[in-house]
Amino acid sequence: MSKISRRGFLFGGAAATGALVSASAGAAVGASLGAEAATEAANKANLTAVLKRRERFFGQHQNGIETELQTFTNFVAFDLKPETDAAAAARWFKLITDDIARLSVGEAPLADPTPQLAMGPARFTATLAVGPGFFDKLGLADKKPTGFEQLPAFNVDQLREEYSYGDVLLHISADDPIILSHGVRSLVRDSVGFAKVRYSQQGFSNAQGVVPGGVRQRNLMGQVDGTDNPEIGSSDFNNIVWVENGPDWLIGGTFLVFRRIAMQLGTWDALGRTDKELVIGRNLQNGAPLGKQNENDPIDFDAVDANGLKLIPEFAHIRRAHATNPTERIFRRPFNYEVGVTPDGEPDVGLLWTAYQRDISTQFLPIQKRLDQLDLLNKWTVPIGSAVWAVLPGVEQSANGDYLGKKLFQ
Amino acid sequence: MSKISRRGFLFGGAAATGALVSASAGAAVGASLGAEAATEAANKANLTAVLKRRERFFGQHQNGIETELQTFTNFVAFDLKPETDAAAAARWFKLITDDIARLSVGEAPLADPTPQLAMGPARFTATLAVGPGFFDKLGLADKKPTGFEQLPAFNVDQLREEYSYGDVLLHISADDPIILSHGVRSLVRDSVGFAKVRYSQQGFSNAQGVVPGGVRQRNLMGQVDGTDNPEIGSSDFNNIVWVENGPDWLIGGTFLVFRRIAMQLGTWDALGRTDKELVIGRNLQNGAPLGKQNENDPIDFDAVDANGLKLIPEFAHIRRAHATNPTERIFRRPFNYEVGVTPDGEPDVGLLWTAYQRDISTQFLPIQKRLDQLDLLNKWTVPIGSAVWAVLPGVEQSANGDYLGKKLFQ
Numbered sequence: 001m002s003k004i005s006r007r008g009f010l011f012g013g014a015a016a017t018g019a020l021v022s023a024s025a026g027a028a029v030g031a032s033l034g035a036e037a038a039t040e041a042a043n044k045a046n047l048t049a050v051l052k053r054r055e056r057f058f059g060q061h062q063n064g065i066e067t068e069l070q071t072f073t074n075f076v077a078f079d080l081k082p083e084t085d086a087a088a089a090a091r092w093f094k095l096i097t098d099d100i101a102r103l104s105v106g107e108a109p110l111a112d113p114t115p116q117l118a119m120g121p122a123r124f125t126a127t128l129a130v131g132p133g134f135f136d137k138l139g140l141a142d143k144k145p146t147g148f149e150q151l152p153a154f155n156v157d158q159l160r161e162e163y164s165y166g167d168v169l170l171h172i173s174a175d176d177p178i179i180l181s182h183g184v185r186s187l188v189r190d191s192v193g194f195a196k197v198r199y200s201q202q203g204f205s206n207a208q209g210v211v212p213g214g215v216r217q218r219n220l221m222g223q224v225d226g227t228d229n230p231e232i233g234s235s236d237f238n239n240i241v242w243v244e245n246g247p248d249w250l251i252g253g254t255f256l257v258f259r260r261i262a263m264q265l266g267t268w269d270a271l272g273r274t275d276k277e278l279v280i281g282r283n284l285q286n287g288a289p290l291g292k293q294n295e296n297d298p299i300d301f302d303a304v305d306a307n308g309l310k311l312i313p314e315f316a317h318i319r320r321a322h323a324t325n326p327t328e329r330i331f332r333r334p335f336n337y338e339v340g341v342t343p344d345g346e347p348d349v350g351l352l353w354t355a356y357q358r359d360i361s362t363q364f365l366p367i368q369k370r371l372d373q374l375d376l377l378n379k380w381t382v383p384i385g386s387a388v389w390a391v392l393p394g395v396e397q398s399a400n401g402d403y404l405g406k407k408l409f410q
Numbered sequence: 411m412s413k414i415s416r417r418g419f420l421f422g423g424a425a426a427t428g429a430l431v432s433a434s435a436g437a438a439v440g441a442s443l444g445a446e447a448a449t450e451a452a453n454k455a456n457l458t459a460v461l462k463r464r465e466r467f468f469g470q471h472q473n474g475i476e477t478e479l480q481t482f483t484n485f486v487a488f489d490l491k492p493e494t495d496a497a498a499a500a501r502w503f504k505l506i507t508d509d510i511a512r513l514s515v516g517e518a519p520l521a522d523p524t525p526q527l528a529m530g531p532a533r534f535t536a537t538l539a540v541g542p543g544f545f546d547k548l549g550l551a552d553k554k555p556t557g558f559e560q561l562p563a564f565n566v567d568q569l570r571e572e573y574s575y576g577d578v579l580l581h582i583s584a585d586d587p588i589i590l591s592h593g594v595r596s597l598v599r600d601s602v603g604f605a606k607v608r609y610s611q612q613g614f615s616n617a618q619g620v621v622p623g624g625v626r627q628r629n630l631m632g633q634v635d636g637t638d639n640p641e642i643g644s645s646d647f648n649n650i651v652w653v654e655n656g657p658d659w660l661i662g663g664t665f666l667v668f669r670r671i672a673m674q675l676g677t678w679d680a681l682g683r684t685d686k687e688l689v690i691g692r693n694l695q696n697g698a699p700l701g702k703q704n705e706n707d708p709i710d711f712d713a714v715d716a717n718g719l720k721l722i723p724e725f726a727h728i729r730r731a732h733a734t735n736p737t738e739r740i741f742r743r744p745f746n747y748e749v750g751v752t753p754d755g756e757p758d759v760g761l762l763w764t765a766y767q768r769d770i771s772t773q774f775l776p777i778q779k780r781l782d783q784l785d786l787l788n789k790w791t792v793p794i795g796s797a798v799w800a801v802l803p804g805v806e807q808s809a810n811g812d813y814l815g816k817k818l819f820q
Contacts, residue, residue, distance in 0.1 A: 204588070
C-alpha cells in the first residue's frame with residue numbers, strides 16, 4: 001500500500017478496524033533510528049534498582065507466592081467461553097506461559113503492540129490458577145481435586161458476584177504500576193479469545209523499600225498484618241503451602257482462598273486506640289500480643305489483669321483466629337484496595353486477602369468457622385468477594401515444551 | 411468507665427456509634443511500651459530514600475505543581491454544603507492548611523485516629539484550588555476572576571458529571587500508596603463537615619526511580635508524554651504558569667485545566683507503529699518529531715518526503731497542538747488512570763490530564779480549539795471529565811496565622 005493511500009485510509013476511519021497493516025517503517029521513522037539506539041543505551045545504563053529486580057519464573061512452584069509483596073497487584077478472573085474446549089484451554093495456557101516467562105524478565109510478549117512499556121521486570125509475577133468450574137466446563141471432572149468447591153456460606157458474608165468466583169485466575173503483580181498495567185493488558189489480550197474477563201481487582205502495598213525494617217506492612221486500619229505467617233522457604237512453609245499428595249497435575253501447586261474484605265473505617269476510626277487493641281488482641285504500634293513485648297512473642301491467652309479479666313478478651317480476633325490444632329495454619333499475603341469515597345467521606349477500602357494452603361478443608365475452613373461464630377472484628381470487616389483456586393505447579397524449563405497446566409490436559 | 415463495663419459496651423454494639431471514649435491506656439497496652447519505643451527507633455533508622463524525600467510546603471506557590479510526578483495521585487473534588495458560608499469555608503481552609511503542612515513532613519494531622527500510617531513524607535503534596543461555583547455559593551462574586559467559568563463544549567467531549575466540575579479541589583499525591591491513602595482520608599475527614607465529596611479520581615505514573623534517564627514518562631499508549639513543557643523554575647515556566655496580575659488573593663497562584671481523557675487502546679493497538687507515529691507526529695521510541703533525531707529538536711512542519719508528502723501529516727497531533735503564537739503555551743503534568751477491563755478485554759484506561767497556566771482563555775483554549783477541529787488522535791482519545799480550577803497561592807509561613815486562601819476571605 002502506498003504511503004498516500006495509507007494516509008487516506010487512516011484518515012478515512014478504517015484505521016479503527018484493525019485491518020491496516022503498515023507496509024514499511026517509512027523515511028520519517030528511519031531518520032531517527034540513530035538517536036533511538038543512543039536513547040536505548042542510555043535507558044539500559046540508567047535502569048534503577050526497582051526496575052531491575054526480578055523474580056525467577058522457571059521452577060518447581062509458580063512465582064507470586066514465595067514473593068515479598070509487590071507494590072501493585074491485580075487479580076484478573078476469567079469465565080471460559082462455551083466454545084473453549086480442553087484443547088483450546090491448553091493452547092491458551094501455552095501462550096500465557098510464554099508471555100509470563102518474557103514479562104518476568106522485562107521483555108515484551110510476542111506481537112506486543114506497545115513494546116515500549118516493557119521497561120524492565122520490576123519484580124513482575126503472574127500466577128495461573130483454576131477454579132472448580134474449570135473442570136466441569138472442560139470435561140475434566142476426573143482431574144478435579146476431591147472436595148474442591150466454593151466456600152460454604154458464612155454469616156458474615158455479603159458476597160457480590162462481581163468480586164467472586166471464576167474459572168481461571170491470573171494474579172499479576174509488579175513494583176511499578178505502568179509495568180503492571182502493560183503486563184495485565186498483554187495477558188488479557190492473549191486470553192479473550194478463550195474466556196471473558198469476569199473481574200479485575202486492583203490492590204497495593206507499600207512502595208518498595210518503604211516498609212521500615214522489623215515491622216511488617218500495615219493495612220489501612222493501621223494494624224501490622226501478616227504476623228504468625230510461616231517463614232518463606234522453611235520446611236514449615238513448605239508443609240503448609242505446597243501440595244505433596246493429590247492429582248499429579250497439582251503436585252508442587254497450592255490452594256488459594258481469595259477474600260475481598262471491606263473495612264468500615266468510619267466507625268473503626270471512632271474507636272480509641274485501647275479499644276482497637278482489645279478488638280484485635282495486639283498492640284497497634286508494634287503488633288505484640290497484649291501483655292507481651294514483641295510481635296512474635298508467644299500469645300498468653302490465659303493472662304489476666306488485676307481485676308481478673310483476661311488481657312486478651314474472648315471476642316478478640318487473635319484468640320478466635322489462633323489455631324490450637326497445629327495443622328490449622330495458612331500462609332497469608334494480603335494487599336489493600338481503595339476504590340473511592342462516598343459523598344460523606346467514607347472510603348471504599350479493604351483487603352484483597354489471600355491464604356495459601358495444601359488443604360482448604362483442614363487449614364482455612366476451621367479458622368474461618370471460628371471467626372464466623374465470634375470475632376468482634378467482624379463488626380468492621382465484611383467479606384464482599386470470595387473465590388477458591390487451585391494454583392498450578394511451576395514450569396521447570398521452557399526448552400522441553402513444558403507449559404503451565406500441561407499435565408491437566410494429558 | 412471501668413474496664414469491665416467498657417468491654418460490655420464494646421461487645422454490645424455501641425462501639426460502632428463512635429460514642430466510646432477510652433478512659434485509660436490499660437495495663438495490657440502499657441506492658442509493651444518499651445518494645446514499642448525500640449521498634450519506633452528502628453523504624454526511623456530504616457526510613458528509606460523513597461519514604462524520606464519531601465517537598466517543601468511553605469513558600470510563594472503551593473507544592474504539587476513544580477514537582478516531579480509522584481507515583482500516585484488522587485483528584486478529590488467537593489461540592490460546598492448549603493449551610494457552609496464564607497466564614498465556615500475559611501475555618502475549613504485553615505484546618506486543611508495545618509493538615510497539609512504536617513502530612514508534607516510525614517507527621518500525622520491533629521487527632522488522627524491512625525497515626526501509625528503517617529510513616530514518612532514520601533513526597534506528599536496536596537494542592538488546594540477553587541472552582542467557579544465557589545464564588546457564587548459563598549457570596550464572593552466580587553472576588554471571582556474575570557471569565558472564570560467551565561470550559562465551552564467541544565465536539566470531542568463526552569463528559570460525565572461524576573468525573574467533572576466541583577467547588578473545591580484537593581489534588582493529593584505521594585510516592586507511596588498507603589501514605590497517599592492515609593493523607594486522602596485525613597483531608598477528607600476534615601472536609602466533610604463543610605462539603606460533600608463529588609469525586610475521587612485516582613491515577614499513577616512510574617514508580618520512583620523507574621523512569622530511565624533522558625526519557626520522560628510514557629502514557630499507556632506507549633508515547634513519551636510531556637515534551638515541550640517549560641523547564642520547571644525557569645523564567646519561561648514562571649511566565650507561563652504563575653498569575654502576576656489579577657485578584658490579590660490569586661497572585662502566585664495559577665489556573666488548572668483538568669481533563670479525564672479515555673484512551674481507546676483496543677483500536678489503537680491495532681495500528682502499526684508507523685501509523686501511530688503519523689497520528690502523533692513523533693517517533694514512538696524516543697519522542698523525536700518525525701524527520702528529526704531527538705525529542706527536543708525543533709519541529710519542521712514543512713519537511714516533505716520524496717513523494718512531496720509532508721513528513722508530519724496535516725492531521726498529526728503535534729501539528730494541531732503546536733502553538734504558532736508564543737503566548738499559547740501551558741505546563742502539563744499528566745497522570746495515568748486504570749479502572750478495570752470489560753469482559754472482552756478492553757481496558758478502562760486513560761489520562762488524568764492537567765494543564766497549568768496564568769490565563770486559560772489565551773493559553774489552553776486556542777490549543778484545544780485547534781485540536782477539536784482536526785486532530786486524528788481524537789479517534790482514540792475521548793474527554794470524559796473536565797474541570798477548571800483557580801489554584802491558590804502558597805503560604806509563606808505558619809507562624810503569622812497565614813493559611814491557604816486567607817486573602818479570599820478578607
